[in-house]
Every structure is written in C-alpha cells, then in structure tokens.
Amino acid sequence: MATKNTCSNCWKEPTLCVCAMIPQIKTRTRLLVLQHPQEARNQWGTARLLTLSVPGSVHRVGLSWPSLAKVMGSPVQASRWGVLFLGTLKQYKPVPEAPGLYPLNGKKLPKLEGLVLLDGNWKQSKTLWWRNPWLLRLHRLVLNSQAPSLYTPLRRQPRKACLSTIEAAAECFSFLGESEQTSAALKQLFASFIDLANHRRQGALDSHPSGEMVPAAPELLSNTDHGNNSRSA
Ligand SMILES: [Zn+2]
Numbered sequence: 001m002a003t004k005n006t007c008s009n010c011w012k013e014p015t016l017c018v019c020a021m022i023p024q025i026k027t028r029t030r031l032l033v034l035q036h037p038q039e040a041r042n043q044w045g046t047a048r049l050l051t052l053s054v055p056g057s058v059h060r061v062g063l064s065w066p067s068l069a070k071v072m073g074s075p076v077q078a079s080r081w082g083v084l085f086l087g088t089l090k091q092y093k094p095v096p097e098a099p100g101l102y103p104l105n106g107k108k109l110p111k112l113e114g115l116v117l118l119d120g121n122w123k124q125s126k127t128l129w130w131r132n133p134w135l136l137r138l139h140r141l142v143l144n145s146q147a148p149s150l151y152t153p154l155r156r157q158p159r160k161a162c163l164s165t166i167e168a169a170a171e172c173f174s175f176l177g178e179s180e181q182t183s184a185a186l187k188q189l190f191a192s193f194i195d196l197a198n199h200r201r202q203g204a205l206d207s208h209p210s211g212e213m214v215p216a217a218p219e220l221l222s223n224t225d226h227g228n229n230s231r232s233a
Pocket of ligand 1: 007008009010011012017018019
C-alpha cells in the first residue's frame with residue numbers, strides 16, 4: 001500500500017521502486033489479484049508489480065468482497081473464471097506429474113476468461129478464501145510448476161518450491177495459452193526486482209557487517225505461498 005515513504009505507483013520504498021522497469025503486457029485472460037491488507041505493506045511482495053504490468057488487471061486490497069462482478073466492476077461469468085486453489089496437489093488424484101495448471105475436478109482445463117490470485121502468506125490467503133464464498137463458484141486450479149523460485153533467500157519459503165505471486169501468474173498465463181513473451185516479461189521484471197532487493201540487502205550488510213542492524217524484517221519470514229507441489233494462492 002502506498003504510504004508517505006513509498007512510491008505512489010508501485011508502493012515500494014524509493015530504493016526498491018521498479019516503475020522504470022514495468023512492462024505493459026496485453027493478455028487475453030483477465031486478471032484479478034485479491035490481496036490481504038498485511039501483504040500489501042510487504043516491501044517484498046510482487047502483486048503490485050504484476051498488476052501494474054498487465055493493464056486492465058484489477059488489484060484489490062481487503063478481506064472480503066460481495067461477488068466477482070462487484071469486484072471487477074463489470075458483468076462476468078463466474079463459471080468461466082478460475083482461482084488458484086489453496087491446497088496441495090495431493091488433493092488432486094492422480095497427482096499430475098507434468099507441469100501444468102489443473103482443475104481440481106479432474107477435468108480438462110477449460111478455456112478461461114479470467115484468473116483470480118489470492119495474495120498473502122498461507123494464513124492470510126486462507127482468510128481471503130473463506131471470507132469470499134463466491135470463489136467456490138470458480139474453477140479451482142492447482143499449479144504444478146517445476147520452475148524454481150528466485151525468491152530465496154529474500155523470503156524464507158515454508159516449503160520447497162513456492163513461487164511468488166508474479167511467478168505463479170507467469171506460469172499460469174503460460175499454461176492458459178498466453179504468449180511466451182508474457183511469461184518472460186513478468187519473470188524478467190521479477191528478476192530485476194530481486195536484483196534491486198539483493199543490492200539493497202547487500203548494502204545493508206556492508207554497512208552492518210555483524211548483521212545485527214540488517215532488518216530481518218518480519219516480512220522476510222512471511223511468504224507468498226504459490227507453489228509447485230504445495231500450492232496456495
Ligand atoms: Zn515506483
């Protein structure tokens with residue numbers, strides 16, 4: 001969320017501002033990111049980078065909304081939308097080995113009009129899930145991504161192979177048939193952000209070699225749990 005100390009556009013502190021690097025990517029799939037308020041204050045979060053890169057995408061910070069149409073501000077067919085499911089691939093039987101985006105009902109991935117991502121750590125995302133029962137009307141999707149996250153060691157991952165929100169979106173877009181450039185541009189932006197963050201972190205370590213003053217901020221311990229065999233949203 002923007003504060004007086006952050007960029008009003010990307011919500012990052014000045015040293016992490018990525019506005020100059022944000023691509024403009026046209027996608028056929030509409031995108032909605034519902035972000036837990038606590039995650040919106042997290043400097044390492046990527047939801048804002050994602051939604052700024054995809055014009056027309058909708059980014060909402062809060063806990064609950066009355067319906068998909070209300071949050072999108074236009075009529076939508078919920079049955080043609082998917083939500084990245086808060087669960088693990090173990091709930092999907094048989095467990096798909098190939099990387100892909102799979103509907104939890106075991107059917108073939110339908111042609112989707114839009115995708116919802118829940119942004120927050122596991123607990124926050126679960127809160128968003130339960131407070132928005134209309135999500136149950138959407139196709140619940142699980143992502144089996146074999147791409148390793150660039151997040152480590154910036155944010156500690158509770159389980160192996162968790163992806164950031166922007167990485168999860170890049171993977172989903174690719175499995176939803178968006179162009180390769182879409183996925184590549186999102187991953188490139190994320191890599192640039194990580195470079196910036198690592199640079200800042202290194203600067204902090206150099207000024208405080210003992211590491212005592214380096215903010216091992218609580219947000220470093222939280223995680224946006226998008227992932228692989230351990231998906232959340
Ligand atoms: Zn900015």
